[in-house]
Amino acid sequence: MHEQIAANKRKTVLLFVVAIAFTALIGYAIGFLFFQGGVVGVVLATILAVALSLGSYFAGDRIVLASTGAREVTAEQEPRLHNIVEGIAIAAGVPKPRVYVVPEQAPNAFATGRDPEHSSVAVTQGLLDIMNRVELEGVIGHEMSHVLDRDILVGTVVATVVGAAVLMSEFFTRSWFWSGGRMGGRREGGDGGGIIVLVLFAVGIVLLILAPLAGQLIKLSVSRNREYLADAEGVLLTRYPPGLISALEKIRDAPHAMRSANNATAHLWLEQPSRVPGQETSTMEKLFSTHPPIEERIQRLKEM
């Protein structure tokens, strides 16, 4: 367990580097196209990326909790939930996270917080109402694994950093489009240099157009892989796969859809909030999903 966590920490650092490099690259393209040279863009974009990373590092959990309308509950209000969260925290050897309930009928849950010392677990009222003890333990085990793997941190930071790059590129491609394609500088130059500039130019524009898509895909694939991992590790904590299997089945069969289905926080939940119950998912949808299909998750758990 602890070894796995250490490996995950290293992966997290790598991911940060990739995310910031991605932003810097976009910054370079913007700088190159609009401000005489790429360096200004790289500096600006990197500063922005680092600032946003730090911001989401320290305040991400509060923002997420506030945006979902979660309220903290005491052990007296929800003794069963508190007991389960504490039990799973003991099994994982980490401090007990804070416990929140989201007033929402669709059964779902998420965890947030930058590290195990500053973590929170939130479940919806609908989940509390329909799950029995072992199922709830399965769900909390899954969420606790996200805490242990620092997936929350990764999710929040990747979302913010990639989001910023996407935002910048969209902003600049639009303003460029509306200004009739005028550029600052880079007009003159020798014949040989002209071609190189032109090629770089084309590359820059393609990069800017592809950036939102690439950013989104990075975010999604990170999210999907970590869901399987959290399922497996959650079961390692509870030592009881049928609990999580039956919880996922209940979620699959629940008639409610989330009211506050929000793209920015979609990847944080136990099951994708925007997914309409009982609907088939196409290949295209799979590529753009934050979560693997619930059937596949159930299948993998059954094979364990």
Next chain:
Amino acid sequence: MLGLWIVLGVVVLAVVWAVVAFNRLVTYRNRAEEGWSQIDVQLRRRYDLIPNLVETVQGYAAHEREVFEEVARARSAAIGATGAAEQASAENAITSGLRKLLAVAENYPDLKASANFLALQEELTGTESKIAYARQYYNEQVRLLNTRIQSFPSSAIANLFHFERREFFDIEDAARGPVRVDLGSTTPTES
């Protein structure tokens, strides 16, 4: 000259390795101790719950004296127990005593419906599963520690600094598979 450097390099590497190996052993030992104290906390919580629970059940079923005495006896035996093995068998006696107590409670609908009893039952179920989880964590850490102490080359460091292997804590060994001490808690779907 080159030979001297090589020897020096090997010595430095060996020292660095020894320090790292020592520190890892300390980490594992501390985690095992932490795990043990967590088990202790949860066991104590259960000792504290027992008098309350007995009193509540007594209020409705005063004549079931045998069960009350059995639980009380098991409790004081467990509090006085020393060593992981003795502790474990004493705790098993408590668990079986509590099962009987709750089975008795089944016969008294008024008791089962009382808010006080329900709250105590939830506390007890919660504590039982926390004991199971604490034990799971402790045994995992002990396994890691013991493996480090026994396997070469870290065993050399372990012997030199007298790291000792720890006992596993086995409650309810008869129950293979998921260790889930379900004391018949009511789930919302059932109630």
